[in-house]
Amino acid sequence: xxxxxxxxxDLSVGYGPVRALRRVSLEVPEGAVVTVLGSNGAGxxxxxxxxxxxxxxxxxxxxxxxxxxxxxxxxxxAPDRVVAAGVSQVPEGRRVFARMxxxxxxxxxxxxxxxxxxxxxxxxxxxxxxxxxxxxxxxxGLLSGGEQxxxxxxxxxxxxxxxxxxxxxSLGLAPLMAERIADTVREINAQGTSVLLVEQNAALALxxxxxxxxxxxxxxTLSGPAAELAASDEVRRRYLGVVDEDAAADAEQTGAxxxxxxxxxx
Amino acid sequence: xxxFAEILLNGVSLGSVYALIALGFVVIFxxxxxxxxxxxxxxxxxxxxxxxxxxxxxxxxxxxxxxxGAALVGAAVEFLVMRRYRGADHSVLAIVTIGVDILxxxxxxxxxxxxxxxxxxxxGDAVLKLGSISLAHTRIAAFVAAALLITxxxxxxxxxxxxxxxxxxxxxxxxxxxxxxxxxxxxxxAWAVAxxxxxxxxxxxxxxxxxxxxRATSLAALxxxxxxxxxxxxxxxxxxxxxxxxxxxxxxxxxxxSDLTFLGRGLGDLAPYLVMVAILLIRPAxxxxxxxxxxx
Numbered sequence: 001x002x003x004x005x006x007x008x009x010d011l012s013v014g015y016g017p018v019r020a021l022r023r024v025s026l027e028v029p030e031g032a033v034v035t036v037l038g039s040n041g042a043g044x045x046x047x048x049x050x051x052x053x054x055x056x057x058x059x060x061x062x063x064x065x066x067x068x069x070x071x072x073x074x075x076x077x078a079p080d081r082v083v084a085a086g087v088s089q090v091p092e093g094r095r096v097f098a099r100m101x102x103x104x105x106x107x108x109x110x111x112x113x114x115x116x117x118x119x120x121x122x123x124x125x126x127x128x129x130x131x132x133x134x135x136x137x138x139x140x141g142l143l144s145g146g147e148q149x150x151x152x153x154x155x156x157x158x159x160x161x162x163x164x165x166x167x168x169x170s171l172g173l174a175p176l177m178a179e180r181i182a183d184t185v186r187e188i189n190a191q192g193t194s195v196l197l198v199e200q201n202a203a204l205a206l207x208x209x210x211x212x213x214x215x216x217x218x219x220x221t222l223s224g225p226a227a228e229l230a231a232s233d234e235v236r237r238r239y240l241g242v243v244d245e246d247a248a249a250d251a252e253q254t255g256a257x258x259x260x261x262x263x264x265x266x
Numbered sequence: 267x268x269x270f271a272e273i274l275l276n277g278v279s280l281g282s283v284y285a286l287i288a289l290g291f292v293v294i295f296x297x298x299x300x301x302x303x304x305x306x307x308x309x310x311x312x313x314x315x316x317x318x319x320x321x322x323x324x325x326x327x328x329x330x331x332x333x334x335g336a337a338l339v340g341a342a343v344e345f346l347v348m349r350r351y352r353g354a355d356h357s358v359l360a361i362v363t364i365g366v367d368i369l370x371x372x373x374x375x376x377x378x379x380x381x382x383x384x385x386x387x388x389x390g391d392a393v394l395k396l397g398s399i400s401l402a403h404t405r406i407a408a409f410v411a412a413a414l415l416i417t418x419x420x421x422x423x424x425x426x427x428x429x430x431x432x433x434x435x436x437x438x439x440x441x442x443x444x445x446x447x448x449x450x451x452x453x454x455x456a457w458a459v460a461x462x463x464x465x466x467x468x469x470x471x472x473x474x475x476x477x478x479x480x481r482a483t484s485l486a487a488l489x490x491x492x493x494x495x496x497x498x499x500x501x502x503x504x505x506x507x508x509x510x511x512x513x514x515x516x517x518x519x520x521x522x523x524s525d526l527t528f529l530g531r532g533l534g535d536l537a538p539y540l541v542m543v544a545i546l547l548i549r550p551a552x553x554x555x556x557x558x559x560x561x562x
Contacts, residue, residue, distance in 0.1 A: 078448070108442070
């Protein structure tokens with residue numbers, strides 16, 4: 001079958017001589033929410049750029065490995081073909097087109113999808129984010145941070161993707177707004193779109209996802225069902241900020257050897 | 267008084283032609299962030315095609331051929347030259363366009379030689395008299411054509427998918443690529459459109475009262491540079507205002523030259539640059555070239 005959904009296999013990425021990812025493999029099964037955790041510089045954004053084929057804007061390139069969507073190879077395609085294949089990315093820091101109106105931002109998002117689905121897609125995002133319908137004539141740069149994040153997500157949804165890549169959607173948002181974005185991600189997923197969520201806010205991400213990967217200096221160091229990872233000492237200590245003396249001591253001992261949870265067969 | 271009105275109307279007409287050129291310049295800058303110094307040679311190429319073909323196929327087909335020719339030259343420059351340098355620094359690309367300009371202009375001046383090519387336009391030297399004001403038909407045609415083209419362009423820029431893709435790419439190329447915008451196509455389109463607009467401008471720069479297309483026509487086209495720059499390089503509104511400002515200034519300076527003899531001759535050619543320097547001293551980013559959210 002070659003795996004359904006988005007499959008990343010042995011992906012290595014370099015920025016010139018700097019290796020940013022080393023043989024990273026992960027899967028986003030059809031209809032799932034999968035999260036990638038990691039600190040700054042772990043390679044999370046690089047991973048998304050490699051999938052959306054925008055590494056070249058940063059002087060990076062895939063050196064080995066492959067990215068497949070439902071058996072179709074995405075690596076080697078131009079960014080617009082990736083969008084057309086059904087993978088849309090919400091970039092880190094929102095990146096709305098500040099000088100364009102909300103409506104034009106949404107139109108820009110629809111450029112990569114097929115024309116026929118445009119009105120349905122617009123209805124759908126207006127239903128998800130009624131505030132965008134109210135502000136459609138306003139310049140996007142004048143929206144609040146939370147509204148801009150909604151617009152960024154809505155814009156990516158305009159291409160009616162099968163897989164949505166989210167890069168740090170809670171970054172710089174008030175906790176309440178982050179919670180709203182999380183609810184939306186849940187709803188988008190319930191409507192049938194798979195989600196690959198990259199987050200520093202591990203607590204939020206682990207609640208949303210069914211499966212999680214931990215990325216450290218370019219390598220996957222832990223992976224497993226999200227609930228299992230949320231309960232694991234190392235993740236609790238490092239990403240959830242739970243200070244537990246025993247766990248810390250435990251991790252200290254096992255820290256040298258790399259731990260991997262068993263593969264999830266669900 | 268009537269001289270003043272006449273000079274002013276001529277200035278507006280001339281300015282609208284400069285605006286056409288400046289608009290193409292701004293379109294390329296917005297789509298690719300490259301300052302296109304080869305713009306004058308695109309204009310010369312369009313004019314040359316029209317001038318050489320009108321005898322055989324008639325004026326209107328020749329004009330269309332000129333527009334298509336200049337658009338094609340623009341697209342070819344993008345495809346064959348600029349695209350090879352993608353990812354290079356924008357200032358490097360600007361210097362590459364100077365090289366392209368030298369190549370194109372050299373070839374065109376070789377073909378034109380010392381000739382003055384007539385455009386074969388239907389307006390000739392007819393003059394419209396309104397009371398004491400007399401206005402050449404060519405000037406009226408220039409204004410009408412420029413106004414129509416600019417309106418069509420601005421509408422397309424605002425309402426079509428092409429316009430949305432163009433504005434998205436101008437604001438952030440990477441994000442636009444994430445949305446599925448084909449950046450290569452956007453920049454190809456920009457160069458082609460700029461070439462087409464320049465070809466129309468070439469026609470109106472070389473008809474009555476100008477004798478025709480000659481080697482020096484590309485110098486006249488250079489006056490669109492101060493127009494684009496004083497308007498703010500990345501603003502379409504700025505290109506229009508800048509074009510009009512340069513046209514009117516030039517017209518006034520030429521018209522009242524006899525009263526200004528203490529400044530010597532040829533003030534009309536100099537005036538656009540003086541205006542540009544004066545405006546940039548007060549507003550370094552040009553009239554509309556600020557990054558404020560309030561700008562269109």
